[in-house]
Amino acid sequence: MSRRQPVLPMSTYTLLGALEIGLIFSLVALGVYISFRLLRFPDLTVDGSFPLGGAVAATLIASGTDPFTATIAATAAGAFAGLITGWLNVRLKIMDLLASILMMIALYSINLRIMGKPNVPLIMEPTVFNILQPEVLADYVFRPLLLIFVVLAVKLLLDGFFATQTGLAIRATGSNARMARSQGVNTGLAVLAGMALSNALVGLAGALFAQTQGGADISMGVGTIVIGLAAVIVGESLLPSRKLYLATLAVILGAIVYRFFIALALNSDFIGLQAQDLNLVTALLVTVALVLPRLRQRSIGKKGG
Amino acid sequence: MLNAQDLHLTFNPGTPIETLALRGLSLEIPSGQFVTVIGSNGAGKSTFLNAVSGEQAIDSGKVEIDGIDMTRQPVWARARHVARVFQDPLAGTCEDLTIEENMALAKMRGQRRGFSFAVKQALREEFREQIATLGLGLENRLSDRIGLLSGGQRQAVSLLMAALQPSRLLLLDEHTAALDPRTADFVLKLTARIVAEHKLTTMMVTHSMRQALDVGERTVMLHQGRVVLDVAGKEREGLDVHHLLAMFEKVRGEALDDDALLLS
Numbered sequence: 001m002s003r004r005q006p007v008l009p010m011s012t013y014t015l016l017g018a019l020e021i022g023l024i025f026s027l028v029a030l031g032v033y034i035s036f037r038l039l040r041f042p043d044l045t046v047d048g049s050f051p052l053g054g055a056v057a058a059t060l061i062a063s064g065t066d067p068f069t070a071t072i073a074a075t076a077a078g079a080f081a082g083l084i085t086g087w088l089n090v091r092l093k094i095m096d097l098l099a100s101i102l103m104m105i106a107l108y109s110i111n112l113r114i115m116g117k118p119n120v121p122l123i124m125e126p127t128v129f130n131i132l133q134p135e136v137l138a139d140y141v142f143r144p145l146l147l148i149f150v151v152l153a154v155k156l157l158l159d160g161f162f163a164t165q166t167g168l169a170i171r172a173t174g175s176n177a178r179m180a181r182s183q184g185v186n187t188g189l190a191v192l193a194g195m196a197l198s199n200a201l202v203g204l205a206g207a208l209f210a211q212t213q214g215g216a217d218i219s220m221g222v223g224t225i226v227i228g229l230a231a232v233i234v235g236e237s238l239l240p241s242r243k244l245y246l247a248t249l250a251v252i253l254g255a256i257v258y259r260f261f262i263a264l265a266l267n268s269d270f271i272g273l274q275a276q277d278l279n280l281v282t283a284l285l286v287t288v289a290l291v292l293p294r295l296r297q298r299s300i301g302k303k304g305g
Numbered sequence: 306m307l308n309a310q311d312l313h314l315t316f317n318p319g320t321p322i323e324t325l326a327l328r329g330l331s332l333e334i335p336s337g338q339f340v341t342v343i344g345s346n347g348a349g350k351s352t353f354l355n356a357v358s359g360e361q362a363i364d365s366g367k368v369e370i371d372g373i374d375m376t377r378q379p380v381w382a383r384a385r386h387v388a389r390v391f392q393d394p395l396a397g398t399c400e401d402l403t404i405e406e407n408m409a410l411a412k413m414r415g416q417r418r419g420f421s422f423a424v425k426q427a428l429r430e431e432f433r434e435q436i437a438t439l440g441l442g443l444e445n446r447l448s449d450r451i452g453l454l455s456g457g458q459r460q461a462v463s464l465l466m467a468a469l470q471p472s473r474l475l476l477l478d479e480h481t482a483a484l485d486p487r488t489a490d491f492v493l494k495l496t497a498r499i500v501a502e503h504k505l506t507t508m509m510v511t512h513s514m515r516q517a518l519d520v521g522e523r524t525v526m527l528h529q530g531r532v533v534l535d536v537a538g539k540e541r542e543g544l545d546v547h548h549l550l551a552m553f554e555k556v557r558g559e560a561l562d563d564d565a566l567l568l569s
Contacts, residue, residue, distance in 0.1 A: 165418035184384030
């Protein structure tokens with residue numbers, strides 16, 4: 001086995017690991033897509049609601065709650081965090097970005113309170129993954145499989161929801177709030193609902209992350225928003241579409257592709273990158289993804305002119 | 306139908322740029338009447354319209370629609386009774402949504418929005434029929450983003466959307482002002498047709514005296530936040546633009562005289 005030369009400088013194990021984390025972060029990316037793109041609400045709460053989900057799930061599981069209930073509780077906690085950010089903005093008229101930053105730093109303390117210490121390990125405890133895992137599959141194969149199922153289910157539910165009357169009202173609020181109001185949409189409520197939904201997904205992602213990575217840690221949320229945005233932007237340049245069901249697919253693909261690039265970069269010895277270079281690689285990748293579509297447009301413009 | 310009583314509104318009170326936008330404006334519109342509103346810049350036309358739609362809170366006075374006191378109600382709560390077409394053709398529709406999604410949004414104006422799909426097949430057929438009456442060939446483009454349409458087309462769709470749900474009051478805010486003359490003419494004819502078809506109580510703000518006399522059955526002139534002229538029926542039929550201009554000059558002259566008195 002060791003004699004075979006792999007095409008990629010990555011083992012199957014690393015590949016599946018990248019897919020696993022990519023799938024988890026595709027939930028974050030879907031949440032970020034809802035706040036940044038559909039609601040046009042620059043929401044940094046995710047840096048707090050991601051570890052919040054992890055903290056709630058890990059603490060509950062460690063204290064003997066079954067992992068499914070713990071995961072649902074973590075999702076609800078995320079929704080609640082989003083609701084408060086929305087409320088700060090809608091009711092107290094605090095600027096959207098600032099409201100989310102306030103919520104983000106408040107959550108740092110709250111997460112420490114929930115866990116009672118900087119991290120809660122989950123080593124021997126049951127998780128949604130090891131409970132459902134069949135004997136025949138290795139854990140590192142089953143985890144991405146289960147996540148594919150979860151992510152697809154979430155995607156289809158979101159596509160369906162945003163095609164309902166309520167979902168349409170939320171999209172209209174983000175697109176043209178004045179028009180939405182004149183059509184009888186309570187835009188304040190729509191923002192609250194959208195923010196709750198967005199952060200519920202992020203909370204869910206945090207809960208799943210804690211259960212795949214062996215526990216929750218207070219610093220696990222650092223840079224979540226950048227990774228989420230990176231996934232959205234990479235997805236949009238891979239598969240540009242205004243159709244919602246394609247846009248959600250693009251966002252998921254973006255998160256996975258992004259993760260593969262990170263794994264590739266970190267596993268390529270010849271580049272000489274190490275784990276601490278992760279954020280630099282992210283920044284470069286987002287920059288490239290932002291500039292590429294414009295370069296493409298310019299070359300089309302030249303041909304046309 | 307619409308009963309606006311003694312509306313007062315001052316912008317930036319107590320500052321050097323204090324503006325008395327509405328000074329005791331009162332207007333009653335009976336059900337089914339089509340009223341055109343004219344006035345010079347700063348006369349309070351748009352402010353009055355915003356006060357009726359709820360976009361602008363007023364300092365004092367009362368706005369009643371269909372016998373219900375709406376003075377303190379937000380825009381979305383009034384939407385049950387009030388439909389509106391904006392001056393900016395881009396403001397009345399959501400450019401990110403498709404034509405049919407925009408229409409579905411308007412179809413539920415003032416209704417409880419639930420969790421059933423917004424665009425169902427039956428509704429799509431209804432929209433297709435409605436939009437075909439515009440004669441713009443949009444009936445085959447229902448799933449196109451509305452942002453792809455021209456300003457005139459979007460304004461026409463906005464008008465259709467205003468009539469999708471029976472409303473008590475239609476507010477038109479210089480809704481042809483941003484269009485080229487031919488499109489403006491088309492949208493104006495469409496307005497007359499839709500208002501007649503649905504027997505809507507309508508208040509149309511316009512900057513064109515010609516338009517104000519050509520459409521509707523009553524014309525109101527605002528000046529300095531008050532109604533200074535209110536003509537309907539026989540008296541209005543005999544009016545021409547130059548009559549209106551003369552009246553306009555007269556009230557402005559009187560206003561100047563008032564100021565002169567104050568200053569002397």
